[in-house]
Amino acid sequence: MSVSNLTLLARFGSSASWRVRCALNYKHIEYDTRPVNLLDMSDENGRKLLQLNPASRVPVLIHGERVITESLAIIEYLEENFDGPRLLPLIPTNARAPEPSHCILRAASSQCRIFA
Ligand SMILES: N[C@@H](CCC(=O)N[C@@H](CS)C(=O)NCC(=O)O)C(=O)O
Numbered sequence: 001m002s003v004s005n006l007t008l009l010a011r012f013g014s015s016a017s018w019r020v021r022c023a024l025n026y027k028h029i030e031y032d033t034r035p036v037n038l039l040d041m042s043d044e045n046g047r048k049l050l051q052l053n054p055a056s057r058v059p060v061l062i063h064g065e066r067v068i069t070e071s072l073a074i075i076e077y078l079e080e081n082f083d084g085p086r087l088l089p090l091i092p093t094n095a096r097a098p099e100p101s102h103c104i105l106r107a108a109s110s111q112c113r114i115f116a
Pocket residue numbers: 011013014015016017038055056057058059069070071072108109110111112113114115116
């Protein structure tokens with residue numbers, strides 16, 4: 001799959017951004033990074049973030065026309081759409097319980113808004 005149109009809106013010190021960067025690099029996926037200054041979103045990258053994610057949080061992955069927010073959702077998207085080393089264990093869909101993923105999403109969403 002071509003990856004030339006993969007862009008990550010991210011912040012250097014953001015753990016959620018690093019989570020996605022680790023996944024991208026582990027899978028050897030090429031991407032462009034657009035750094036966002038969460039303290040001043042008046043520049044182009046900041047305006048892009050506000051346009052794509054009204055929650056004004058990074059990371060945001062842009063893949064062509066698709067916009068994906070939430071680091072764990074991005075990681076799952078990468079796993080399902082790109083080749084490379086696996087990030088998640090191979091578990092048949094019908095054997096997965098919904099609870100674990102809900103718990104993980106809650107855990108990730110409980111990250112405090114340090115810039116609010
Ligand atoms: N649950 C989200 C958390 C995203 C998040 O909180 N990002 C922080 C940086 S680590 C952020 O953008 N904070 C800006 C703000 O809260 O205004 C995820 O996993 O992507």
